[in-house]
Amino acid sequence: MxxxxxxxxxxxxxxxxxxxxxxxxxxxxxxxxxxxxxxxxxxxxxxxxxxxxxxxxxxxxxxxxxxxxxxxxxxxxxxxxxxxxxxxxxxxxxxxxxxxxxxxxxxxxxxxxxxxxxxxxxxxxxxxxxxxxxxxxxxxxxxxxxxxxxVEYEVDLLGLRPSSLVLEKEATLAAKGYAFTVAPQDRRSEVIEWVHSNFGPLYSHEVSETFRHDVPSVWLALKGGEIVGFSAYRTSELDWFGPIGVSEEERRKGLGSVLLYKSLLSMREEGRRIALISCNPHLFFSQIPSIRGVRDYxxxxxxx
Structure with missing residues (x-):
């Protein structure tokens, strides 16, 4: 030995x-x-x-x-x-x-x-x-x-489809001037700095990992072209979802739900079969209909 x-x-x-x-x-x-x-x-x-x-x-x-x-x-x-x-x-x-x-x-x-x-x-x-x-x-x-x-939620992405409730929220938000887009490479510094300012260095590190892909794996919520929320996936591991966050003054409007579904659907379109979401026990993620397992840590x- x-x-x-x-x-x-x-x-x-x-x-x-x-x-x-x-x-x-x-x-x-x-x-x-x-x-x-x-x-x-x-x-x-x-x-x-x-x-x-x-x-x-x-x-x-x-x-x-x-x-x-x-x-x-x-x-x-x-x-x-x-x-x-x-x-x-x-x-x-x-x-x-x-x-x-x-x-x-x-x-x-x-x-x-x-x-x-x-x-x-x-x-x-x-x-x-x-x-x-x-x-x-x-x-x-x-x-x-x-x-x-x-806890870690295991989400079955096969068969995942846009939620009608979330689509309605997105339409309502669009009518109020909000937009959702995948972050382009040329906004890398801006996105990382915004996440750092609003959610701290650990979140911003995770988001920086999304820019190692040719198409960054992070969705943005915008209002008047300014970032008000984000949702990242394929950060450190290809099956990982998160982190996700919305600026404090923009919460409880449905932005997080739209960002969540857009990221999960992107993972599905890119060929992932599951998404793993690690968090403290959080009711926000219970809106996903295809959670097939929960790991307790x-x-x-x-x-x-």
Whole structure:
């Protein structure tokens, strides 16, 4: 058994390890790369891989906000993005060793607490799926307690059609001078700055990811040519929807509902079969008729 940092050659093997050990996941090498090497906050010292006979059998990946977004940089807080160990190795104490190694690295770099696993912008999941009871128990035995929760809606896009109620709202809004359009590349800076000003750096980071596509995957609500709302999709992952937001003075007029449906229909037209929407429990998304599943997540935390 040896312990090594994450390298490019291990990324596909780590993805396979996750999918073997966590039965409700379908992680790709892109996801592992996005959450580690492509994260500007990535620290190789906090990605510890256990190797046995040439294959990874356990991994714990930690993080701190050291670079991005710059407004949120702080070494006082740490995160665990990923905790996975082959079941046959759990009784050997391997999970304890990996967890302790990353916790020590976080503490040595100033972290006073650590959360699992909502490192917004570069996370695998917005928490721990409640069905992973053994993982929750393992972390609980190491002093982690629940501090928050999230849900993820799985929307079936096959057969999705425009809602007549939403079409009526759009017509009413158009008569009042509102318009909806896909953001063009030449408005990139304006869109990102508007989202940052109204919703903060985490939302603006997600929206910036939509402009890596030739046609940005973000819808805008406009009034007199000025942005009053947005809805993003295909941000960090192709099946992800969100974030979405409307300026405070323009809320409760139906703009959000129109933006939501336009984005979901765009995802369907672009060939996506499902949309995954992560959020705190929120009744806004209950208007979607084709929600076929809900995943419940716990966010855990511990003082170091």
């Amino acid at each position: 040896e312990f090594v940092p994450l390298g490019d050659s291990l990324v596909p093997k780590v993805a396979k390890l996750v999918n073997r050990c966590l039965e409700f996941e379908a992680v790709t090498p892109w996801t592992v790369n996005r959450c580690t090497i492509l994260d500007p906050n990535y620290d190789p010292e906090m990605a510890v891989i256990a190797i046995d006979k040439g294959e990874p059998v356990g991994v714990v990946i930690g993080a701190q906000r050291t670079k991005a977004p710059p407004e949120l940089v702080s070494r006082e807080h740490g995160w665990l993005k990923l905790v996975v160990v082959e079941p046959r190795y759990m009784q050997s104490g391997l999970g304890d060793q990996l967890l302790l190694a990353v916790e020590r690295a976080l503490k040595s770099k100033g972290a006073k607490d650590v959360r699992v696993s909502d490192f917004v912008g570069w996370y695998f999941w917005p928490g721990i799926d409640l069905r992973y009871q053994d993982l929750i128990r393992f972390l609980g035995d190491h002093g982690y307690v629940k501090v928050n929760e999230n 716990w966010i855990l935390s511990k003082k170091l």
